Amino acid sequence: MTNNRFVLTLSCDDRPGIVAAVTTELADLGANIAESDQFWDQVTNKFFMRIAILAPEGVTREQVQRAIDPAIARFDLKTTLKDQAIRPKIIIMVSKFDHAMLHLLYQIRVGWLDAEVAAIVSNHEDSRRTAEIEGIPFYHLPVTKETKSEQEEKLLRLVQETGADLVVLARYMQVLSDSLSKRLFGKVINIHHSFLPSFKGAKPYHQAHQRGVKMIGATGHYVTPDLDEGPIIEQDAERVSHALSAEDFVARGRDIESRVLARAVKYHLENRVMIVGNKTIVFTP
Known part of the structure; x- marks a missing residue:
């Protein structure tokens, strides 16, 4: 099966539940996490994260965006979502x-x-x-x-x-x-x-x-x-x-x-x- 690949980056004020909220929505979409990095800046209390996503064939960028929209609204996330099929x-x-x-x-x-x-x-x-x-x-x-x-x-x-x-x-x-x-x-x-x-x-x-x-x-x-x-x-x-x-x-x-x-x-x-x-x-x- 061919996977569609996306990269999500996000930042926000740090508080519990951010990672769980995002990854739960991705899991419900049938997506897998290929790579995950995160950083908490203790001085500013800002949280930063990058996730490489493997989504099932047929899943579009728009579907991934809709899936994570509730988490974005809940935690006031600043995000970018890139489709890796589009060559820069x-x-x-x-x-x-x-x-x-x-x-x-x-x-x-x-x-x-x-x-x-x-x-x-x-x-x-x-x-x-x-x-x-x-x-x-x-x-x-x-x-x-x-x-x-x-x-x-x-x-x-x-x-x-x-x-x-x-x-x-x-x-x-x-x-x-x-x-x-x-x-x-x-x-x-x-x-x-x-x-x-x-x-x-x-x-x-x-x-x-x-x-x-x-x-x-x-x-x-x-x-x-x-x-x-x-x-x-x-x-x-x-x-x-x-x-x-x-x-x-x-x-x-x-x-x-x-x-x-x-x-x-x-x-x-x-x-x-x-x-x-x-x-x-x-x-x-």
Whole structure:
């Protein structure tokens, strides 16, 4: 028998009976729980939960939604319910350094990332050939001070026309405007080539090398109007030493960036990330 798969996330003020109310309704529907994660924030008394649901063949998202509606009303739940049969669409934005983009494309090709790349957008022409090889529409949107607003409107229209669920800044070296960041809040992920908020701006690995750091890393985060200070999804690091050059730092950093961005995108697409103020709760597999 084929199961229909859904992912439910919820948050609310914590009190007894929440899990029982939701899972009882799902059981009455004949659904099974394939995965369940929960977190109680004792400081705020907020409860967060993610449930992966296996429903019998023929059960629709609307039926699952109706089943849990009584629990939503009873506990004032804030919920999202995603049908995993609908493959999410992403737009990848890149400038000249394409290592993070290439890693995303490879992980999609081998099936580790379940996504459709609706478009590759760049302020340079360098990645056009890659897009052509992959059969992905390519959009060259060069950005200057005079054209920034116009190009961002084109990007926003592209998001709307393609139905993209996520915009991925894979070393896209342009700062999104406050207006666009607000309009796409929670739908844009950036890879920053250092631990935030350390070493912002140009040549962060060279800054790190000059400071003699012993660890370098990368941060995958949501984009907000506050530059490089959005809610963090994923980070990783690697030990380095005085014997390495600044170019060695850059080379190792490229590898870390690619891994961290892919994981951040995967967690988002699998509905494992819940934004809470300026931080996130991430239910990692």
